[in-house]
Amino acid sequence: MAVIAAFVLNAGLNFILGLVIAKLLGPADFGRFALATAGAIVLNTVLFEWLRLSATRFYSARVRANEPWIRHGLDRAYAALGLVLLAAALLCAGFGVEAGPESRGALLAGTALAALGIGVFDYHAALARARFDGGLYFSLVAVKNAVAFTLMAATAWYLPQPAYVLVAFAISQCATVLLLRGPLRDADAPVHRVRLHETWRLFMVYGLPLIAANAAYQAMPFFNRATIAAQAGFAEAGYFALAADVTLRSLSTLGTALDLLLFQLAVRAEEHHGVAEAERQVARNVATVVALLLPCAVGFWAVLPALQALVVPEAYRGPFATYAMLLIPGLFCLAMMNFALNPVFQIRRRTMPVIAAAVLGLAVNGAGLLVLPAYLGPTGIAVAQTAGLAAAFVALALRALTGPDRLRLPWREIASAGVACLVMGLALAPLRTLPPVTALALGVPLGAALYSALVWCFDIAGLRSVVEDRFRKRHPAPAESSTA
Known part of the structure; x- marks a missing residue:
């Protein structure tokens, strides 16, 4: 914790x-x-x-x-x-x-x-x-x-x-x-010099494919910001960058925090119980990540107008909300790849599919940069980024979830999380038109309470069971006294 x-x-x-x-x-x-x-x-x-x-x-x-x-x-x-x-x-x-x-x-x-x-x-x-x-x-x-x-x-x-x-x-x-x-x-x-060389080879075989993929994903916003700066000036690049940074943090903060713990649990499961148990742990992790990140995306969309009015510096308002709305789907796909799908291939030590998906995403993004700005202006660059990340996500998901060695996910849990987020989004949508202070004051606690209640009632992704188990470990029931 x-x-x-x-x-x-x-x-x-x-x-x-x-x-x-x-x-x-x-x-x-x-x-x-x-x-x-x-x-x-x-x-x-x-x-x-x-x-x-x-x-x-x-x-x-x-x-x-x-x-x-x-x-x-x-x-x-x-x-x-x-x-x-x-x-x-x-x-x-x-x-x-x-x-x-x-x-x-x-x-x-x-x-x-x-x-x-x-x-x-x-x-x-x-x-x-x-x-x-x-x-x-x-x-x-x-x-x-x-x-x-x-x-x-x-x-x-x-x-x-x-x-x-x-x-x-x-x-x-x-x-x-x-x-x-x-x-x-x-x-x-x-x-031990011999051990050092063996260790470096191990690191390169495992890590280099992953960094190639990560470099592609990191190159995407770099090229996009450079393109906006070249076409519309550094001020427009600043608008885009602030929206992208805030949106990414809103969608990936909890995911990164979870990944810090969940991936190490999968590594520990492999170390003590073998690869099969590690993959089962990864499948459970996927359901947990979806159940906790999807409401972050829906909640960010719901409070975006209020967030812009109350928190974003005045010079950035207007373009901030426009860019953020266009970036939400793609950055959610990026978070799901990083925290739900990539660990599948990391545990298997077969990371080439991660590179293939990243290269596809970068290619789609590049094609969008060539075509979309002519029709949509600078916002076309945000659409290109979202299209690239979505294409990479679909490719990686197909590779992880199909074929003889596919990861077997708890689909019921994932579908339950999706329905709960839909209910939360419908409940919060009317609040987007309220004054900013009122919308933020009502939206955050209402959304959190509604989604938490649904998670608790239906034990989505086993989150209620996790909380109950932790509570029982911290507060064990007193033993009943026996009578002679």
Whole structure:
């Protein structure tokens, strides 16, 4: 539970921080910042994601004690790639010294440093999760958010340039790991060179296909933001970026928090009971993810007008709601791929279908970029992104759920969640026309209460049973006294 609480805290503070940075920088500079951030995520994915995924798959408390070469291999690979990225950042900064912080060199340097910061923090957070050390993970997230909010907000206030804010972001990530380096360390153990090479081969075979897919998904918003900036200016790119970021966080926050726990449960099931039990756990996980993410998408749609009026900076209103409405279906498909379908292939260690689906999605998105803006203007780019993600989702779902080795899902549970969300959406639809404060004040508790009641009455995805079991474990019934 500490892991989930930490991620919810992280997502909430990131949401607020994103709005603060957007307001302080303004649409044009926020568009540049968002484009650079998307580039940093792509760069981090290409360089480091295979190692982070390998940490969550192959590192554990047992491995920490008995197979130290796994951690040695991870550490050394991260260090080598990190030094290369740091050198590239310094080189870009050198080219941008004379031109100033608005130059392309400065922005590229900030992008590289941000990618390095993301990689360093995500790796150590993955180690804490793989060890099921919820307290350490919570500490990492709490310290990182405190440092990041302070540094980035202060930088955006005093030095309102995207390059400076990116550097502040990178410093906050690395400083957090330095502050908590003690509990993150493993016990000293001799380094086995032969084991290191075997470990790196294992990581590459497992992780490289996954990062190819992730890079494709991360490249999609990067290309889309760059296309909007080229066709309609950086201010329009800022509108698109804020809508995409807020929508993605609204739909994926809970999913990522669940994935931190659910995938490790599947790995543990395989470690103790074999692949068949791991796949059954993954199938149960899919139903849980659908039952908890689908109401997030419906709820976000219901409160979107109120959210725009009350929370979004004034300069972004109007385009924000338009873009968000168009992006909701595609970003929901992305969340389902990340948290429901990808784990199927990760457990099987057959990740090529993930790449094939991602390449298809990127191709559909690219075709949309060539055709749709001519008819729909900048909103056509949002439609292209949604079409690309939907195509990738359909392709991956067909691969996972058909054929002799298909995953056998609890379809009744998934259908029940869909019906419950439909009921909730119909109940909340009239609230969209109310004044913003009233709509938000009524919509959030009403939607949560209605959906929770349906989940409890029909035990959708077994969520009621999970709560009852946890309650019984914490509050066992007193034993009846026997009479002589």
